[in-house]
Amino acid sequence: MPNLILSEEFREIAFLRFEENERFDSDKLNDCFDKIKKDPWKFVIADFGLSSEVSDETIKEIIEFSRVFSAKYFGKLCFVVRNEEALKKINFAYNDGFLKNFRNTHDAINYFYWDSCKEREVLRVKMPSNIGLVPSMRTCVNDFFALNGIEGKAAFQIEMIIDELCNNAIEHGTQDERKTVEVLCSINEEQVEINVYNGYSPRAAKKRSGHETGKNMEKWAELPNRTENDFRGRGLGLVKTFSDNFEINSSSDGTWVHVIKKR
């Protein structure tokens, strides 16, 4: 039976918890929905956890409820589904419409508070200049943006931006592990902002002459002639293509790349 739980700690959130291999019970489900509509809960977390058996009828009822809940009660519903087969089933039923899924209730609650407050979320990660660590950086940034509602093609493009910029910072900057590469990301409802530094010093950029600074570095980002012999040098071109604003700054100490991608 689905259990409707209102936490004392998170008063604006209702948890709709489904047990493993739960049988569909329309009456019980509708009782839960009626209670949610009557009380001022604005955020419902449909928690299927690790359950693999999710009935089509249950999914259908939840989809219908989420649409009414959003349109008439200005509420939001998200899922916590960790089983891949169940997630695929729910995703298919939503037919690429609205669906937010999180791996645990903690992430879902964080999303609710971020969405409510509309504040800018910031992630700052620093790693040794080691190419083997770039995949971990990508995962970290992916998770941050997924938590903040970035998914699908946008998520892929942002992952590529991070990956290409970090790779460049290490390959063309320094491969000394005593040096670091720093990634600073922020997101609000309008845009995503990404900064990648590999030792760039604004003070060094201003003081020393003879070093290129500012936007004239963007020539590095032009895609090379499109022949199969040009195997390299395409990374920054991809970054620029996926960005709405792209800027490279260089000092004697390193490089700073700044990207904005509108949502």
Next chain:
Amino acid sequence: MQTQIEILTSQAEGIADGIIVKVKGDIDSTTATYFSDEIFGILNNDEKINIIVDLQDLRYVNSTGLGAFLNITKSVRLKNGVFAICNVNDNISDVIDIIGATAALNIYKDVKEALAALKKK
């Protein structure tokens, strides 16, 4: 902490010196060399010159990985073989198009289509 990549091979039925390579994971700057080495091993040691790479389980590829695809395509062509890729997801397909590599690579919808095309050659 590199990403994981898994490569599985199977015989390409009806294709002389043919092989199907299934890739799972990410081809990025930490795995592109391993991927290339595996393919060149198939090409040079096993002497399979008609190679179909099934990318259905390829989640992500970056410019380094795509460079590997182009490099392999050229090397296989020099041996009068074909390097084909198939089951490319939409995101990766977009990237291939952006870098202008669509014409340079032999891209097919799925393994069946790739096999049919190679059988005709």
